[in-house]
Amino acid sequence: MRFVLPKGRLLKGSLEVLRKAGYDVQKPGKRRLIEGFNGNEVLIARAFDVPVYVEHGVDVGISGSDVVEERKSDVFVPLELPFGKCRLSLAMPRERVVSPEEMDGYRVATKYENITREYFSKLGVEVEILKLSGSVELAPKVGIADAIVDIVETGETLRANGLVEVEKAMDVSAQLLVNRISQKTKFEEINELVFSIKEVIENEL
Template sequence: MKFVLPKGRLYKDSVDILRRSGVEIPEKPERALIWSNGRDEFLLSRAYDVPVYVEHGIDVGIAGSDVVEERESDVFIPLELPFGKCRLSLAMPRSKVVSPEDMDGFRIATKYVNVTRKFFSRIGVEVEIIKLHGSVELAPRVGIADAIVDIVETGNTLKANGLVEVAKIMDVSALLLVNRISQKVLFEEINSLIMRIRRVVYGT
């Protein structure tokens, strides 16, 4: 099978849970983006791209539910995993707090353009979305946005930048992703993997 693993904060836990489920993952050679155990192949990808790799042919991957929701990739999601817990929230300067329903015409900085658009569409509010790829909490400080939508773990980064959460958009967790064609072609192998991971996670 081919696995795609996320760079960054989910990598260690992803490797750990797969190893505990019986997948032999050798130590990644330095600088390698693809490596193998002689039978299975492993790819290292930006977390944001994992759902795209799985949708287009990699058998199995692990990514955060925030990324899956944003990318809108057509993948099978058999399991929620017990790590990568955080939330995606709307935040704005402490001195200018209003409710989301009162943000008509506001500029929102985020890398989660689709999720943000859906959130405001659901409450019938029109906003201008500014796409940024990092350090979005700076946008209100320098005046290019009124609020942000971003991942929140401890809230310390928001606090350090004078921001407060005004609404939680979604809870976030790591997810197991499976390519829909692989699910059928490699049914027994993938089903066995899912069962093993489920036993590791839930003890059943």
């Protein structure tokens, strides 16, 4: 089987849960992005690209539910995993807080264009979305946006940049993703993986 795991904050938990489930995956060595193990392969990719790899042919991946939702990738999600828990929230400068319903015409900076659009659309509020790739919390600070929608874990980054969390858009956690064709062609292997991980999760709770 081929696995794709995300660089960054979810990598440690991903490797850990797979190892506990009996898959001796190793993080690829320096400058290597693919590593073989016991006849399987592990790829390391940008977190935002993991669902795309799984949708288009890699058998199994681990990704945040925020990325799966944003990418709208056609993948099978058999399990929610017990790490990577945080939330996607709307935040604004402390001195200029208004309710989301009052944000008509506001400019919102985010990496999550689709989720943000849906969030405001449900409220019947029209906002201008400014898509950024990183350091979203700088946008209100330099005056190019009125608010942001971004991942919040402890809230420390927000506080350090003079922002406050106004409302949660969605809860986020790591998820196991399976390619829809692999789900059929490698049914037994995939099933074994899912049940092994499920057992790990149940034993830890």
